[in-house]
Amino acid sequence: MSENQNMPYTEMPASKPIVIDAGKCTGCNSCVEICMVDLFIPGPERGKPPVVLYPGECWYCGCCVMVCPEEGAITLRHPLMNQAHWVEKAELLK
Amino acid sequence: MQEFKWPYPLDYGKEEKITADVLILGGGIAGCMAAISAARKGQKVVVVEKGATKMSGAGGSGCDHWESAATNPCSKVTPEELTQxxxxxxxxxxxxxxxxxxxxxxxxxxxxxxKMGGKIRDTEDEFVGAAFRDEATKLMFAYDYENKITLRVWGTTFKPAMYREMKKLGIRIVDRVMVTSLLTQSGNQGNRCIGATGLHTRTGKFYIFSSKSTIMCLSRPARIWMFSSDHTGLCEFRPTQCIGDGHAMGWRIGAEFTMMEKSVRTEFSAAGRSYPPYGAGNNHNSWYGASIIDSTGKEIPYADRDGKILKSVEERFLPAKGQKFFMKGGSVDDPKHAIEGPETLPFGDMLKKGYKLPFYADLTTLPDTERRAIWGMMIGEEGKTRVPVYENYKKAGFDPTKHVLQCYGTGWTSASFLPQERQLFGLPGGFLNDWELKTNIEGLYAAGDCLYASNCYGHAASTGYYAGRHASAYALKEGIIEPDKNQTEAEKKRIYAPLQNNPETSIGWKELNMGISKTMQNYCGDAKSDDLLNTGLKILKNYEKDVVPATFAYNPHELMRLLEVFDILTVSQMIIYASLARKSSSKVLCFNRIDNEQEETENDRRLITLRLAENKVVYDEKPLDFFGDLKDNYEKFNQDYMGGKQNV
Structure with a gap:
């Protein structure tokens, strides 16, 4: 564990709707340009992932994933509280 | 303080002027179809959109149902019967x-x-032989398979197709600009609308649009009662940026509104108790026809409107004996007997009979085509389900032939809300329109969700196209009028004012939105009385006087959000004014007066309208059937469209 006492002036967000895989993202900013809510900004470095500046504003439409040219570069995920439960029907019948 | 460099140039106060024959405000379904219609009439068209037109708006990311297509070749219901x-x-x-x-x-x-490239029929023959498919046309239907009025469509293909068509027609699309106000001749309230102003949501630049005619295609109000600062985007069913700017700016120039007193107990808010729409077990809308089972696997029976238990899945899609047709979908919340369709028996009754919670939606026992239509096609095409529900659940292992999905509520909702938690939903109030879809303001037309009692994709597309025709006819006979300098300068001053404030001592948009929402829950919730409403109005007016001048935004994006909340504040007051004018309770308007619980009499059954004139609220009323005979009037106003000229 790090003993570095330097901390950013920020907090963990209430949810993280969009997680970008920096290994797959080519920084094309297609997601930045399609997002109707405009929650991204282009990353400070060309060719690097954009920044999810306003995660709380996400409407979860999925357009960013739909236009992303790199399969799996963006993961859109509903917050934990909104993840519905399912079960195998055979389990219920036991 | 951690700092970063804003990635766009800051152009606060700089001006760009744009002129159009027909100006379209909002690039959603209604706006795009209005633009296409006006451009086909030879007009120079400009569309202003807060997001990115290619996929923005409530229907931008997809849609799985097209309702009320009464003139499709398989329909057994006429437009007159359906509207009635x-x-x-x-x-x-x-x-x-x-x-x-x-x-x-x-x-x-x-x-x-x-024709633009959208997919509306089963061209790949994936559903050959299904009960809902017409083999000759390959059209696929939902709900009532006998009468065939609602279509199943591949809506994710629609908006990109419209966008391509707009480009082809040379329509100018101005994305990332929030419309902030409407401009009027000489700057006076009630005068002809001659354009609009806008704010670039990334650079902060100021736009002045001049037009011969203008079509209001912005959405309906939201976040009036429901607000979450952590999950703003999940507060309401429609997109984050759709909060009723159009209502607020229309109100300020004297446009007339009706049914603004109607609000319903919240049906959906995934920032609160709801689950993502169509992402939890249910048997409505996209999921209509699904079986519902209890936690021991016992099926809850479907019954027709007369209580007859339906034995087969096929019967869930047929009208009752002696019933002409039934209706389901976005606009049908609590259907009357005449159009009431099959439904599972009430969950409460089932619990009394020993059924065990939780309940689940079960697709495993449906015919294969029904299961593939619901889980593959519909959930794959609906606006907010393709990625976060269909793709994600699949990746997490959900298999509709094996798994059952939990229900968290009854009907299409997945939660129960408190009486004071309300929404403008289920045919809410909006702009009053005439047979040309013109408002009371000369030169200003309206289409889609901003109209009173509006709903759904097909409604937005068809009213948009219709308004485009009539606004073009107006533009052909009128000229451009130079905007009034005082009016544009006053608007500039209004929208940039928060930037002058001190961030250390000012408040942000979220705090103001929460304050408004709590005020509306307290004073304009389910239980309404003059005393409560007047107290609420006083508090909102104080917000306008004392709080609005003490707000701050760090960048153009936050400024947009703040201006949206100013519009929410305006709309909240409109709702209170409208509520004050309705003196008796009305079940159908979900309007409950605790100081007059008597249900409305025949005399009260009127549309109450309201508008501003010389900054005073002016009320009026209209008979509910003010529009006269539907067919006669439609044909009187649309001779140029009829007779095989439908694509002109």
Whole structure:
């Protein structure tokens, strides 16, 4: 564990709707340009992932994933509280 | 303080002037179809959109149902019968004009979208032989398979197709600009609308649009009662940026509104108790026809409107004995007997009979085509389900032939809300329109969700296209009028004012939105009285006087959010003014007066309208059937469209 006492002036967000895989993202900013809510900004470095500046504003439409040219570069995920439960029907019948 | 460099140039206060014959405000479904219609009439068209037109708006990311396509070749219901059913189902409190347009022209728009490249039929023959598929046309239907008025469509293909068509027609699209106000001749309230102003949401630049005619295609108000600072985007069913800017700016220039007193107990808010729409177990809308089982696997029976238990899955899609047709979908919340369709027996009754919670939606026992239509096609095409529900659940292992999905509520909702937690939903109030979809303001037309008692994709597309035709006819006979300098300068001053404030001592948009929402829950919730409403109005007016001048935004994006909340504040006051004017309770308007619980009498059954004149609220009323005979009036106003000229 790090003993570095330097901390950013920020907090963990209430949810993280969009997680970008920096290994797959080519920084094309297609997601930045399609997002109707405009929650991204282009990353400070060309060719690097954009920044999810306003995660709380996400409407979860999925357009960013739909236009992303790199399969799996963006993961859109509903917050934990909104993840519905399912079960195998055979389990219920036991 | 951690700092970063804003990635866009900051152009606060800089001006760009743009002129158009027909100016379209909002690039959603209604706006795009309005633009296409006006451009086909030879007009120079400009569309202003807060997001990115290619996929923005409530229907931008997809849609799985197209309702009320009464003129499709398989329909057994006429536009007149269908519109009348919608009117009757709401005791007349509905928009006869706009819904007749939807019923009469909706299918024309579908064919139009198909020509643009949208997919409206099962061209790949994936559902050959299914009960819901017409083999000759390959059209696929939902709900009532006998009468075939609602289509299943591949809506994710629609908006990109419209966008390509707009480009082809040379329409100028101005994305990332929030419309902030409407401009009027000489700058006076009630005068002809001659354009609009806008704010670039990334650079902060100021836009002045001049036009011969203008079509309001912005959405309906939201976040009036429901707000979450952590999950703003999940507060309401429609997108984050759709909060009723159009209502607020229309109100300020004297446009007339009706049914603004109607609000319903919240049906959906995933920032609160709801689950993502169509992402939890249910048997409505996209999921209609699904079986519902209890936690021991026992099925809850479906019954027809007369209580007859339905033994087969096929019967879930057929009208009852002696019933002409039934209706389901976005505009049908609490159907009357005439159009009531099959439904599972009430969950409460089932619990009393020993059924065990939780309940689940079960697709495993459905015919294969029904299961693939619901889980593959519909959930794959609906606006907010393709990625976060269909793709994600699949990745997490959900298999509709094996798994059952939990229900968290009854009907299409997945939660129960408190009486004071309200929304403008289920045919809410909006702009009052005439047979040209013109408002009371000369030169200003309205279409889609901003109209009173509006709903759904087909309604937006057909009213948009219709308004485009009529606004073009107006533009052909009128000229451009130079905006009034005082009016544009006053608007500039208003929208940039928060930037001058001190961030250390000012408040942000979220705090103001929460304050408004709590005020509305407290004073304009389910239980309404003059005393409560007047107290609420006083508090909102104080917000306007004391709080609005003490707000701050760090960048153009936050400034947009703040201006949205100013509009929410305006709309909240409109709702209170409208509520004060309705003196008795009305079940169909979900309007409950605790100082007059008596249900409305025949005399009270009127549309109450309201507008500003010389900054005073002016009330008026209209009979519920003010639009006259639907067919006669439609034909009187649309001779140029009829007779095989549907794509002109």
């Amino acid at each position: 059913a919608m009117l009757d189902d709401n005791d007349g409190y509905n928009n006869g004009i706009s819904h007749y347009i939807e019923c009469r022209e909706g299918y024309d728009r579908l064919l139009d979208i198909e």
